[in-house]
Amino acid sequence: MIEEKVKKVLKKIRVNKKEKILIALSGGKDSAVVAQIMKKLGYNIQGIHISLGLGKYSEKCLEVVEKLCGNLEIKCYIYDLKKETGNSMINYFRKNACKNISTCTICGIFKKWILNKKARELKANKIATGHHRDDELQTFLMNIFKGSPQLNSNFGPILENKDKKLIVKIKPLFFISEKEIENYVKKNKIPFVKEICPYRQETYRVEIRKIFEKFSDKEKENMMKNFLELFKKIKKDIQKINYCEICGEPSRNRICKKCSLISSKK
Numbered sequence: 689m690i691e692e693k694v695k696k697v698l699k700k701i702r703v704n705k706k707e708k709i710l711i712a713l714s715g716g717k718d719s720a721v722v723a724q725i726m727k728k729l730g731y732n733i734q735g736i737h738i739s740l741g742l743g744k745y746s747e748k749c750l751e752v753v754e755k756l757c758g759n760l761e762i763k764c765y766i767y768d769l770k771k772e773t774g775n776s777m778i779n780y781f782r783k784n785a786c787k788n789i790s791t792c793t794i795c796g797i798f799k800k801w802i803l804n805k806k807a808r809e810l811k812a813n814k815i816a817t818g819h820h821r822d823d824e825l826q827t828f829l830m831n832i833f834k835g836s837p838q839l840n841s842n843f844g845p846i847l848e849n850k851d852k853k854l855i856v857k858i859k860p861l862f863f864i865s866e867k868e869i870e871n872y873v874k875k876n877k878i879p880f881v882k883e884i885c886p887y888r889q890e891t892y893r894v895e896i897r898k899i900f901e902k903f904s905d906k907e908k909e910n911m912m913k914n915f916l917e918l919f920k921k922i923k924k925d926i927q928k929i930n931y932c933e934i935c936g937e938p939s940r941n942r943i944c945k946k947c948s949l950i951s952s953k954k
């Protein structure tokens with residue numbers, strides 16, 4: 689069932705089997721499922737993993753990613769966050785602790801920056817991530833509650849690039865529920881890290897998750913459809929992409945999010 693759904697989405701967003709697709713593997717179950725299914729469906733996939741340097745947790749993630757790629761017989765590119773950005777994640781957390789920005793947001797910004805840059809250097813056609821339906825619904829609502837609906841410009845199973853330096857991102861699990869993923873992982877004995885990141889700081893997301901617990905699958909599917917309709921309207925207002933004055937990577941502002949996290953005082 690889940691394999692059929694993924695197949696349908698990939699067909700709908702026109703992913704070609706000859707294209708080079710990099711799967712952003714975190715060590716978690718979601719991205720592992722993307723790799724497993726896309727490999728099974730015959731796509732040209734390779735793994736990419738960013739080692740975050742968060743102690744034992746990161747070591748375990750790397751170990752699991754290597755095991756998964758070995759099982760699937762796919763190549764895996766490993767990058768070290770500190771080497772790529774000049775400082776450690778722990779230091780970025782410290783430097784930005786006084787701001788109203790969670791560790792997960794900070795981490796996400798760095799991962800996204802490295803992924804896009806490396807995917808471009810590796811001449812990949814697309815990056816696939818493990819975002820699933822429940823993640824996406826939560827994020828959509830969080831952005832609305834926070835009063836930043838333009839952030840929902842990342843909503844949808846495919847993010848077309850608005851710039852030649854931006855690699856197209858796809859979310860093959862966009863319509864798949866977390867429950868379905870959990871069942872698939874169990875059934876197929878897919879290796880993944882069960883521990884939660886020790887630095888996780890997503891209290892707001894946890895609150896939002898609770899709201900969704902009250903809804904049935906059918907209701908969530910309807911929400912997804914409605915949000916997609918809404919998104920079509922938002923999309924028209926998306927700002928133009930510039931290049932960051934410091935690192936040269938695509939950015940909506942003069943300085944990209946990653947560089948503003950690095951250069952912040954304190």
Ligand SMILES: [Zn+2]
Pocket residue numbers: 932933934935936937943944945946947948
């Ligand atoms: Zn920058």
